[in-house]
Amino acid sequence: MTKINVETLTYTQLAKVFDHAILKPEQTTKDVEQGCKLAIKYDAKSVCVKPCDVKQAADILKGSSVLVGTVISFPHGNSPTTAKVAEALQAVEDGAIELDVVINIGHLKSGLYDECQKELEAIIKTCKAKRSDVIFKIIFENAYLSKDEIVQACKIAEAAGAEFVKTSTGFASSGATYDDIELMRASVSDHIQVKASGGIKSLDQVITFLQKGATRCGSSSTDKILEEFKQKNSA
Template sequence: MNVNLASMIDHTLLKPNTTFEHIEKLCKEAKVYGFASVCVNPCYVPLSVELLKDSNVKVCTVIGFPLGANTTAVKIYEAQNAIQMGADELDYVVNVGYVFDNRFDLVKKEMEEFVTLRSTSSKKLVIKIILETCYLNEEQIIRLCEMARETGLDFVKTSTGFGTGGANIEHIKLMRSIVGTHVGVKASGGIKNYQDSIAMVEAGANRIGTSSGITIVEI
């Protein structure tokens, strides 16, 4: 498969022991390899924006991470703060508990608030919802993907990388089949090599979230 994998990779570093030095290295690597973005915790957005200002690499950050259990108001405030600091892309975590309680009304309302936030922003934002598919059954994944498509989110994403499992081919195929061609699918969690990345792309992913980006592209 002839694809430019580097341009599809969110070069990710979300570990709790991350330092400024680690972020500087991450951003330098992203520029060298031409990755789509760096994905960092919110406190490192300003540094990443400064380091990447003369490049095409976007700054992505995570919202309500990793549990998704903050109130919607807190998530929206966190998102607004990240935007003010210069973030280009936001990956927010769905409230998995609401899904299990069948409170899809609350899940959809949160989706709609993120879409409203995007529409009122002065910059072009990309909003991705993290489903944490390792906890969900097929019916729940389908329902969330349908709602993401209907409300107008930009991407559905498999995992935080902090759950009990990461991306798998079956979930990527399912997600792509539901969202169609106008919503992105981000495979994230446990993707460590070129073969796995290509398999995810062939299954329907058009973005890869990984901390192993250099290993993947240096084949």
């Protein structure tokens, strides 16, 4: 287990773990504005907004250190490949630099591994041809997968050229678990990063996910968790 705890982390190190999520279907353009300003205030790594909100987020975050992220084929991953590629390209054109792509969950569970990999390759290669520094995180939705399927998804995502594997959308019956982070960390090469997402609401959760091997956490409770960190460090 990595020696990470409240005492060894600086505020900036912890803040740059967070992708601040603004993904609920009912969230408005005002919510996007407030969420982006919150991410700037707390120095988060990125925001993760709905594809329709990428342009707005990019405008607000311009000149800040907070990256613009979005989701592709969210939350079920069941769009056809051509639609996923088009959505991803549009997101990059609108200003997104990090794309969290939902794997085709049903096809993964059908054992169509080659198809899943080729689809991700098509999305990644097409977008990187447009902008080489785009970062890809592949969302598995572990709540629906067996341990063997999670391992297989890790292999597919890495082979397709993604930089991250990610646990969940936050919209399934359960989100990130400590066991899943350990399994995913063990199932990819060292240069592939692991993102925990779904149900992350406390500092203790974040610290444990980091100890288990995660390097990024998606949460809509970014401010609450970072305020908790400040209070503990000032005690």
